[in-house]
Every structure is written in C-alpha cells, then in structure tokens.
Amino acid sequence: MHPFIAKYLFYCLEFLRRENVFSFLKELEKNQYLSKSEISVLQKEKLNKLLKSVMSENSYYKRKYRGYDPIVDFASLPILTKEELRENYKALVTNKNQKYMDMVETSGSTGIPLQFYRDRVIFGYTLASLYRGHRWWGIDIGSKEAMLWGVPVSYKNRLKVKLKDIVLNRFRERAYNVNVDTLLDFYKKIQRKRPVYLFGYSSMVYEFAIFVEQMGLIGQDLYLKNIICTAEKINSFQKKKIEDIFGCKVISEYGATEAGILSFECPMGCNHISDDCVYVEIVDEKNNPVPDGKEGRVLVTVLHSFSSPIIRYDLGDIACKSTVNCSCGINLSSLEKIIGRTSDVVVTPHGQTYHSIVFYYFIKDFMEKHGGIKQFKVRQVAIDKLEFHFVIDHSSKKKIELYIKKQVLDKFGSDMKVAFIYHDYISRERSGKLRDFETVLDVALYKTNCSLKGN
Numbered sequence: 001m002h003p004f005i006a007k008y009l010f011y012c013l014e015f016l017r018r019e020n021v022f023s024f025l026k027e028l029e030k031n032q033y034l035s036k037s038e039i040s041v042l043q044k045e046k047l048n049k050l051l052k053s054v055m056s057e058n059s060y061y062k063r064k065y066r067g068y069d070p071i072v073d074f075a076s077l078p079i080l081t082k083e084e085l086r087e088n089y090k091a092l093v094t095n096k097n098q099k100y101m102d103m104v105e106t107s108g109s110t111g112i113p114l115q116f117y118r119d120r121v122i123f124g125y126t127l128a129s130l131y132r133g134h135r136w137w138g139i140d141i142g143s144k145e146a147m148l149w150g151v152p153v154s155y156k157n158r159l160k161v162k163l164k165d166i167v168l169n170r171f172r173e174r175a176y177n178v179n180v181d182t183l184l185d186f187y188k189k190i191q192r193k194r195p196v197y198l199f200g201y202s203s204m205v206y207e208f209a210i211f212v213e214q215m216g217l218i219g220q221d222l223y224l225k226n227i228i229c230t231a232e233k234i235n236s237f238q239k240k241k242i243e244d245i246f247g248c249k250v251i252s253e254y255g256a257t258e259a260g261i262l263s264f265e266c267p268m269g270c271n272h273i274s275d276d277c278v279y280v281e282i283v284d285e286k287n288n289p290v291p292d293g294k295e296g297r298v299l300v301t302v303l304h305s306f307s308s309p310i311i312r313y314d315l316g317d318i319a320c321k322s323t324v325n326c327s328c329g330i331n332l333s334s335l336e337k338i339i340g341r342t343s344d345v346v347v348t349p350h351g352q353t354y355h356s357i358v359f360y361y362f363i364k365d366f367m368e369k370h371g372g373i374k375q376f377k378v379r380q381v382a383i384d385k386l387e388f389h390f391v392i393d394h395s396s397k398k399k400i401e402l403y404i405k406k407q408v409l410d411k412f413g414s415d416m417k418v419a420f421i422y423h424d425y426i427s428r429e430r431s432g433k434l435r436d437f438e439t440v441l442d443v444a445l446y447k448t449n450c451s452l453k454g455n
Contacts, residue, residue, distance in 0.1 A: 146172070201231050232434065261278075300312075346386075
C-alpha cells in the first residue's frame with residue numbers, strides 16, 4: 001500500500017475511534033523543543049491536574065489517599081502494584097458510565113492475566129508518543145512495517161489484528177517459536193514487500209539476524225532503514241550483531257501496556273522519556289527517590305489517565321535516569337540504563353542476592369570473545385543450583401562450560417552447582433517474550449535481610 005493511502009486510512013480510523021492522534025502528535029512535537037524548565041513546569045501542571053481530578057471524582061483513590069495531600073505529599077503516596085491493579089481494575093474507573101473505554105489485557109510477567117481499562121485519550125497519546133519517536137528517524141505514519149510479533153490465539157482477535165495490519169500498512173511473522181521455514185518465508189516477504197523498517201521483540205529480531213547470517217543470506221539486501229526493538233531489553237552484543245547483519249541502526253523502545261511509551265531512543269543514542277505523557281520516578285527499596293545516575297525501581301504515573309488513573313505504578317523494572325544532556329536538540333529527560341526486572345534475583349547459598357543482569361555480563365563477555373550463542377536462559381532451581389540452557393551453533397560445549405563454571409565460581413562461590421542443558425530451540429512465553437532468567441525460590445524471603453547486588 002502506498003504510504004499516503006495508509007496515512008489517510010489511519011487518519012480515518014483514529015477519527016472514528018476519537019483518539020486525536022494527529023492533534024496530540026502536533027502537541028508533543030512542540031513540547032519536545034521547550035526548555036527543560038518549561039517541560040518540567042508542563043509536566044507538573046499535568047500531574048497536579050490529574051491529582052486534583054482523582055481526589056474530587058475517583059472514589060477508589062479518595063480512599064487510597066485518605067490522610068494525604070496528594071500534591072504536597074506526592075512522593076509519599078502509596079504505590080500502585082500490579083496485584084492491586086489486577087484485583088481492583090474495575091474499582092479504579094472514575095466514572096462507571098464513561099464512554100469510549102476499552103478493556104486491555106496482558107499476559108502478565110508471571111503468566112497471570114492483567115486486565116485494566118484504558119480510554120481513547122490514553123490510546124491517542126500513546127500512539128502520538130510512539131510516532132514522535134519514529135519521526136526522529138524519518139519514519140512517518142503510513143510507512144510500511146514488518147513485524148516479528150505473533151498474533152492472538154482466538155479467531156476473533158486474530159481477525160481484528162489482520163484488519164488492523166492492513167490499515168496500518170504492516171505485515172508480520174505470526175509464529176512465536178520461529179523455525180527455519182517461517183524465518184525464510186519472512187525474509188522473502190521482506191524482499192518482496194520492501195518495508196521501511198522492522199519492528200519486534202528484541203530476542204526475535206536477534207534470532208532472525210542469526211538465521212540470516214547462518215543461511216548465507218544478505219541482510220543488507222532487505223534495504224531496511226531502521227530496526228525497532230521493544231518489549232525486552234536489547235543487549236549490546238545483540239544490538240551489534242543485528243546492525244552488522246542488516247546494515248542499519250537498531251532503535252530501542254521502552255514501554256508497558258499499562259503505561260504506554262516510557263522512552264524512545266533518538267539518533268544520538270539517548271532514551272528520551274515521554275515527560276509530557278508520563279511522570280517517571282526512580283526509587284529505592286523503601287520507595288525513596290534516588291539521584292540521577294543511580295539505579296532503582298521504576299514508578300510511572302500516566303499523566304492523562306483521568307478515567308482509569310495509573311498513579312505511582314510499580315512496573316517491576318530497574319533503571320536509572322541519565323545525568324547528561326543530549327545534544328540532539330530534544331529537551332526531554334532520558335534514561336541512562338534499563339536494566340531488568342526487580343523479580344529477577346539470584347540467591348546464593350550464603351544468603352547474598354544478585355540481580356540476574358550478572359548473567360548478561362557473563363554472556364556478553366563470552367560473545368565478544370567467541371560468539372556462537374543463539375539463545376540462552378538461566379534457571380535457579382535450588383538455593384545451590386543454577387541451570388544454564390543454551391542454543392549454540394559452532395561454539396564448543398567445553399569452551400562454554402569452562403567459561404561459565406569459572407564465572408559462577410568467582411561470583412557466587414564454590415557451593416553453587418551448575419548444570420548445562422542444550423536445546424535446538426528455547427520456547428517463549430505466551431506473550432511471545434523470551435525471559436532469560438527464572439527462579440523457583442521465594443526471593444522476597446531472602447531480600448528482607450540481604451542487600452541486592454549488581455554486576
């Protein structure tokens with residue numbers, strides 16, 4: 001489909017859905033060039049307007065914040081957890097007769113469905129924030145898109161996705177657990193349909209790059225302008241491999257279904273936060289704010305969520321804000337690092353706790369020296385045992401095992417046992433994501449008396 005036609009169809013669709021994407025996009029593109037102080041004032045005004053609204057109109061938050069002055073005591077307000085949202089999503093709605101609200105459902109990080117309501121204003125600002133980031137790279141609404149994403153299970157939802165793909169000028173690989181045949185078919189589709197960019201789960205895009213390399217195909221012959229990776233942290237060795245194979249820049253997008261787009265990478269490499277759509281806090285274990293440059297838990301407030309407010313919502317992620325100003329001309333603040341999930345914690349037999357990002361550094365170091373790992377996953381199956389699951393190509397098992405055993409010994413001590421399991425493919429979750437760490441332990445019991453360590 002011609003991009004102009006696709007853009008016109010999108011305009012008609014969003015007009016019918018009352019999402020006002022084009023109007024919001026114009027607003028956000030103006031905001032990004034305000035001074036930092038002006039953006040801060042704008043954000044504070046939006047936040048205060050939301051807080052005044054919930055205290056006058058939302059019965060759930062009136063009870064939740066009883067005894068607080070939300071504007072004065074904002075940093076002390078009780079956190080909204082995933083469990084609370086899951087159990088009270090109907091009660092969170094401000095006006096039970098609210099029109100133009102949709103039920104949204106995610107698989108949840110633990111596989112337990114998470115449902116909540118979201119109105120068309122939130123949909124509109126989320127899309128506007130997304131397209132603002134796209135335009136930083138010269139990608140406009142209507143540009144043809146290839147997706148490595150998968151589709152819903154039910155026939156009704158698959159049909160909705162298919163129709164939406166047509167309107168949005170995109171096509172996708174529909175299998176979560178991809179194989180040679182599906183990836184080859186997807187490569188040929190890209191050759192034939194000539195999309196401007198590829199969008200998908202970070203791990204899926206990485207697998208596609210490895211496939212192209214191993215099959216002797218030429219990734220640069222696909223003429224992709226950019227590749228946007230989302231939903232999972234993109235590791236540096238994965239990013240380099242993808243860029244080498246396809247000859248284009250990999251862009252990082254960070255968001256959540258519950259909160260929309262939190263940050264989008266600019267051409268200078270900064271992950272700019274959508275300050276005019278969300279208010280992001282980085283806090284410690286006691287919910288106290290941490291200084292920029294220091295890691296902590298991510299709390300997010302969706303600034304336009306009047307009908308079903310999301311305030312100080314704990315995403316379950318660890319990140320830190322940047323201490324430097326970006327030179328791209330965009331004055332939105334930025335995230336320096338997006339590290340991983342707070343629940344991804346390794347516990348040693350001696351009671352020490354480490355974030356599972358340590359395994360990323362293990363694999364990153366090995367890949368830089370030897371390469372050859374296509375997929376990996378680590379499972380802590382006991383207090384004193386780790387399972388390393390690998391999909392490898394030319395790398396020798398002996399080389400990997402010697403390296404991993406040494407790293408585990410140095411980091412966790414001699415009491416931590418290691419097992420190696422090799423696969424042709426490591427299956428994904430229902431959501432399509434590939435979690436690189438799992439634990440059977442109740443980490444909360446250990447974290448009470450132990451400090452969490454990083455790399």
